[in-house]
Amino acid sequence: MQVIVDFTLVPVGTGVSLSAYVAEAQRVLEKSGLVHELHANGTNVEGEWEEVMAAIRACHEALHAMGVPRIHTDIKLGTRVDRDQHMADKTASVRARLRS
Amino acid sequence: MQVIVDFTLVPVGTGVSLSAYVAEAQRVLEKSGLVHELHANGTNVEGEWEEVMAAIRACHEALHAMGVPRIHTDIKLGTRVDRDQHMADKTASVRARLRS
Amino acid sequence: MQVIVDFTLVPVGTGVSLSAYVAEAQRVLEKSGLVHELHANGTNVEGEWEEVMAAIRACHEALHAMGVPRIHTDIKLGTRVDRDQHMADKTASVRARLRS
Amino acid sequence: MQVIVDFTLVPVGTGVSLSAYVAEAQRVLEKSGLVHELHANGTNVEGEWEEVMAAIRACHEALHAMGVPRIHTDIKLGTRVDRDQHMADKTASVRARLRS
16 A cells, blocks of 8 residues: 655654754655655655654654654554655646645 | 554545544454543554554545445544553643642 | 534653643643544644634643643644534544444 | 744545645645655645645645545654754755765
């Protein structure tokens, strides 16, 4: 089952700057080989359910290994069986409507 | 890795009443054997990462099998390595503070 | 416009224990007079859009006043114009289906 | 109080294609004058708490006016009192770490 996901990792019990942790999660995603895209409030990623969830889990493990004691993560995910869809299609179809 | 999760399945492209789908997801969770608790805006569940994610995936499969073409799901999840924690502990520690 | 909301405040840049902050947010909600209910991963609240959002904002202000430098909050909210619905109705209709 | 927000509107009880609704929400945000950015799973927006919340409420009203009977919305929001921060700063500081 293919999923399109947005997720945000929130380290708890650390300092107030989170960019080192977000950067580490980006490195984990890079190694996963999954299509992914950082935005101001999270990261979009798409792929097979198992692979995407394994990548998010690997981010948790990497951050805990950096010393983060507790992590709160938000995941928004979408599955559909009516047709194949990719992340790029979603913004493209909204933009097409805005131009028409 | 243990996780404490809150998740909400939102069927898209169906009628406006969602309770049949939420009930089906409850049946899937019941079969999973995981500790879970329905609330007004989602379901709390805890257990091993793989088992909890497999249960949420099984909910997606069950709803698609009921004819739901598209599902949006929100997951909030927490992991911690400083100590063992369960769902019941979280509300208990807040309530203890409110009484003191 | 009536809303049914689930929200979770995640203090960032503090210690690993969050129960003091969750308890403070419960006190803020208590003062708001809104119907609300704590669960293991957040708090459900319902009421007029403006009042609910003002209560969540008041929680942010209260936590910052306690010294929390940064707060990440998740809100899941629902509005509907087909009929009036309350939090208690949502779980009741799922439970009725599970019994039938 | 300044907020940085990611939000996703999920129309319920409509057809399976949601791009017309997302496009309408983009028009509402455009009129609001707030800094905003569409991504594959939502929209990032920043500004004063009251203005951002009023814009999201205006999106709900616009979609209900288009005939959407029920809307589920996810909001992730951040406030901080330690320093001023904008959406563009967040991705820039992660990218700076990835380059170093």
